Amino acid sequence: MTGFRPSLRRTPTTDPALGKRAFDLLCITMAFVLLVHAAHLPPWLTGALAVVLAARWRQRRRGGRNAPAWIKLPLIGLLLGAVVMQNGTLFGREPGSAFAVGLLVLKLLESEHRRDARVGIAFACFALMSALLFDQGLVASFFVCLGIVPALATLRSLEEIEPGTSLASEFKPVLLALLAAVPLSLFAFLFVPRLSTPLWGAPQNAASTTGLSNRLAPGDMMELMTDDTPALRVTFAGPPPANADRYFRAFTMQWFDGKAWAPGFRSARRPPAPAEYGTQTVYEVSVEPTHDRVVPMLDLPMAAPPDTTMRADHTVLAQKRIDEVTSFQGLAATRYRLEATLDDDVRRENLLLPAGVGPRARALASSWAQRFGNDSAAIAGAALAMFHADFSYTLAAPPLGRDRIDDFLFGTREGYCEHFASTFTFLMRAAGLPARVVTGYQGGYWNANARYLLVRRSDAHAWSEVWLEGRGWVRFDPTAAVRPERVQLGAAAANAGHGGDDGLFDMAWVRNLRDRWDVVNQWWNRGVIGFDALRQQGLLQPFGIARAEASELVAIFAVGCALLVAVALGWALFQPREGDGLDASMRRLQRKLARVGVVRRTGEGPKHFLARAARALPGQRNALERLGELYLRSRYGHDEPPPESVIRFRREVKEFKARRVVK
Amino acid sequence: MPPHVQRLVAWAERRLPSLTRLRQAEPLPILLHRRRIYIVPTGFGMGFSVLLAVMLVGALNYANNAALMLTCLLGAAASGSMLVAFRVLNGLTIGGVRAGTARAGESVRVSIDVAASQRERMAVRLDVAGREFAFVVPDGGTTTVEFELPTEFRGWLALPRMRLHSRWPFGLFRAWSWLHPDRNVLVYPRPEALGPKPFEPSGDTDRGRPRPGDEPAALREYRAGDPRRQIAWKLSARHHGLLVKDLEQPAPQEDWRLDWDGMHGLDDESRIARLTRWIDEAREAGRRWSLRLPDAYFDVAQGDEHYHRCMTALALRP
Structure with a gap:
């Protein structure tokens, strides 16, 4: 029996083997693909694939060839199993890309021929693109584009007859080719028609990473509060409002089930108009993708921006989900008083309390109600005073028991905005005052260089609105009572006392650098990512x-x-004419003489040609003889024609006018 | 090739002579220019463009502008490589063709000069005689490609059609140009394997005897039996022993007078084959020979020039 070697693929005999340089470049390309995917691959998978890559590189360097099937097949099975174990499925963005990157690296195990390298590079390009589905920020995009360089260098080295002297010598021509391709690619980028509706379902991003949600339960915002991703960028027509006035309201929540707050019934009513207001602020807010319709607007929005609607509770909804950076023109009054009329059903909705929740809190609230009677402001003041006296602000809030309200009020007494807003609103309702929870952003960072307000997700905030007799809805921020810095200076200042260790990042020049970087990011987001x-x-x-x-x-x-x-x-067809300036002038003279019928013959030297021309054009004999003399002296008198005589010859040729002999 | 493909090729060659350069051979030097360089995507290039299309649709569908930019950049670089491939061939000059000598049945060594007046040309490939030669043409320099052509018959052998092509830089496009230089290679006749010696007039029997005027090649000690007239008397007088003039003259050989008509009962090809063998033998043995053909006569001589003249005459016999 002849030797039977199980092989996963047949090897065409005419396919040339991969050179060492080409294989190195292929490995670099694969390493690059692995690198740009490392951000979202599980670390152990990245590590394992890097080990496989390095091992294969070493093995081939030592003269090894294709890995046998008994290594390849289990590795593929292992990869498949690992990906399915990690994600539960093979389909979807994360498992799909993990599996593709894994297969790409394993493909190296059987890359011995030119065809393998080409297939590998083609799929590496695809894998590079798929990395952009996760992050299309400026840095990520730049790195992914950089990945084209080793990929094209690999293709180039497959054609090369002799490898270049160094790896850099392989990259440089590819970089030049890419630079030359930039104009065409930019043009194509601008003018390739975009699809207004996708051909098939766009991948849904996980909701947990997109900012505020329409539910508020203590602890839900934790992730947001530590996320420094930009959420809004706001430019003001005039001076920016003071920090304490920068409330951007997104969701208004009336419905409480004892654990979480949610928006209440949708009312068809018009939002109440402000009865009085101070100066109006004109601004533009550009919202990072939230995959939701709610637009955070500076409180209080005076009118719905174009393409949006405003609900009765001042929630502003865009017509479409905000899936990319979108800008809205806003008009707001930071100081206002609303009309003091409240419909009965709205009042009832804003007084609803879930049965059996917070008995001690209800008792406390009714004691306030008895003490202060109809003085709603005094009731609210009593609650704020209690928060100020006995509660503390911390992002590391201890977990709450079954009854979240009572547990917080009489147990832990530590928490952050959502605990305070939720409990405060509960107390107000228990005391008989209509109240609701509002979530949004508060504060933000004023970028003095580019004059805009950067609001990060960590600026997410929750506060309360209480309906006071005769004054309408009034904003109460219990968090400010506990920790005034949160509202005066922003979230970062409030957290500073609690393990904030970013002293280094507070240095002026670092902040300046971060400002400028954010400007660049904003430009990228608006100009490139948001180009729809x-x-x-x-x-x-x-x-x-x-x-x-x-x-x-x-x-x-x-x-x-x-x-x-x-x-x-x-450019491709351009071929420089042979010869130097003297030749160029001589060609010009020939053209002039040819027009009057003296054509230089093949193989005729300049001396004979000009002598013949002088005989044919006796009227210009002197000029032609002088030209001939000058040419011969310049051409043959020196190794290189001296520049001044070239210039002189050119001038004289220019002045020479060939006149036809009248016979 | 299936018949419809053959018809298509025939049509292409009729309508687009420069596509195939089938129509006529052209004189050297051949300058490659835009009207005779063709470019098509390679198989890999087609696959790559399908991949780019998939990437484009994906990027547009997901409204992912960064991915779209990546796709555009790759596409632009790929289409730019088409022009680079063209520039590899544009302006190349195929100059001197030189050929060695070979007999019918052997292969003849042919070398072709490919010159570039500007720019270094990377990865130029020449398809000829069933093989592919890859080379680099330096800037302002010349590269010589040598290949072997199989031969079958004596006489002029026309150079085959050759294809000069390049897939530089990324292997996505192939630029090519057909070359059909108007240049023939002379193939000498094949000698017969076995046969009689030519008729030799019986010469003088005094072989081994030095001729007058022969120079002594060396002096050596006298050995018993040396002829007396070879002793160098005058030089020996100054030495102790006798010195002998060693006349290492090769045995003189008769000139061969080779005659076409000296053979009877043979057809033309057999005569040519026999004469070729005789000339080869004469040359190897260092003889002088003359050759008489029905329409030519080469007088007694020896040396390479004489040899090639005789062989050419034989090769070109009708």
Whole structure:
């Protein structure tokens, strides 16, 4: 029996083997793919794949060849099992990309021929792109684009006859080629028509990472409070409002089930107009993707921005989910008093309390109600005074028991905004005052360089609104009673006393650098990531086309590509003329003489040619003889024609006018 | 090749002569220019463009602009590589073709000069005689490609069509140009394997005898039996022993007078084969020979020039 070697694939005999340099570059490409995916792959998988990659590289360097099937097959099985174990499925963004990256690295085990390398590189390009589905920020995109360099260098080294002197010598021409490709790619990027509706379902991002939610339960916001991702960027037409006035309201919640707050019934009523208000603030808020319709607006929104609607509780809803960075024009009054009318059903809704929750809190509230009677402001003041006296602010709130209200009020007495807002609202309702919870953002960071307010997710906040007889809905922020810095200075200041260890990041120059970096990020988010079908349609506005249709975009794209191709063809076809300046002038003289019928013959030297021309054009004999003399002296009198005589010859040729002999 | 493909190729060659360069051979030097360089994507290039299309649709569907930018960058770099492939071939000059000598049935060594007046040309490939030669043409320099052509018959052998191509830089596109240089290679006739010696007129029997005027090659000690007239008397007088002039003259050989008509009952090819063998033998043995053909006569001589003249005449016999 002849030797039977199980092989996963047949090897074409004509396919040339991979050179050492090409294999090195292939390994670098795969390592790059692994690197850009490392952010979302489980660390053990990244580590294991890196080990496989390094081992294979070493093995081939020592002269090893294709790994046998008994190594490859178990590894693939292991990868499959690991991915399914980790994610529970093989389908979806995370498991899919993990499996693809794993297969790509394992493909190295059987990469011995040019065909393997090409297949590997093609899928590496795809894997690079899939990394952008997770993060299309500036840094991530830059790194992913950098991954093209080793990929193309690998393809190039497959064609190379002799490998270059060093790895850098392989990368440099590829970088140049990529630079040359930038104009065309930018053009294509601008004019490839965007889809206004996706062809198939876009991947749903996990809701937990997108900011505020329409539910508020103590502990829910924990993740947000430690997340420094930008949530809003706000530019003001005038000076920015004071920090204590920067309340951006998103969700208003009336419904409480003892554990969590949720928005109440949707009322068709108009929002109550402010009866009095101070100066109005004109601003533009650009909202990072939340995958929700609610737009955080500066309190109190005076009117719904275009393409949005405002509910009776001043919640502003966009017409579409905010899936990309979107800007809204807003008008707000930070000091206001609302109309003091409250419908009965709204009043009833805002007094509802779940049965059996917080008996001790109810007892406390009714004691206040008896003591202060109808003085609603005094009741609220008593609650705030209690918070101020006995409660402390901490992000590391201890867990609460079954009855969250009583446990917090009479047990732990430590927590942050949502504990305070939730409990305060409960107490107000128990005391007979209509009250509700509002969530949103408070504070923000004023970027003095670019003059905008950066609101991070960690600025998320919850507060209460209480309906006071004769004054309407009034904002009460119990957190401010506990820890005034939270509202005066922002979330970072409130946390500083509790293990805030970012002293290094508070240095002025670091902050300055971070400001500038955020400006760049914002530019990227708005200009590149947020460049959607709508923005594309407005692309041609400077040229008088209000709304560019897809067909127009395609036409422009085609014309522009043709123009760029023409430029590139010009470059490809350009061949410098042979010879130096003297030759160029001589060619010009020949053209002039040819027009009057003296054509230089093949193989005719300059001396004979000019002598013949002088005979044919007796009127210009002197000029031609002088030209001939000058040419011969410049050409043959020196190794290199001296520049001054080249210039002189050129001038004289220019002045020379060939006149036809009149016979 | 299936018949419809053959018809297609025939049509292409009729309509696009420069696509295949089937129509006529052209004189050297051949300058490659834009009207005779063709570019098509390779199989890998087609696969890569499908991949780019998938990436484009995915990026558009997910409204992922960073991915779209990556796709555009890859696509632009790929299409730019088409022009680079073109520039590898554009302006190349195929100059001198030199050929060695070979007999029919052997392979003849041919070398071709490929020159570039500007730019270094990476990874130029030449398909000829069933093989592919890859080389680099330096900037302003010349690269010589040597290959072997199999031969079958004596006489002029036309150089085959050759394809100069390149997949530089990424292997996505292949630029090519057909070359059909108007240059023939002379193939000498094949000698017959066995046969009689040529007729030799019986010469003088005095072989081994030095001719007058022969120079002594060396002096050596006298050994018993040396002829007396070889003793160098005058030099010996100054020595103790006798010295002998060693006349190492090769045995003189008769000139061969080779005659086409000297053979009877043979057809033309057999005569050519026999004459070829005789000339080869004469050359190896250091003889002088003359050759008489029905329409030519080469007088007695020896040396390479004489040899090649005779062989050429034989090779080109009708």
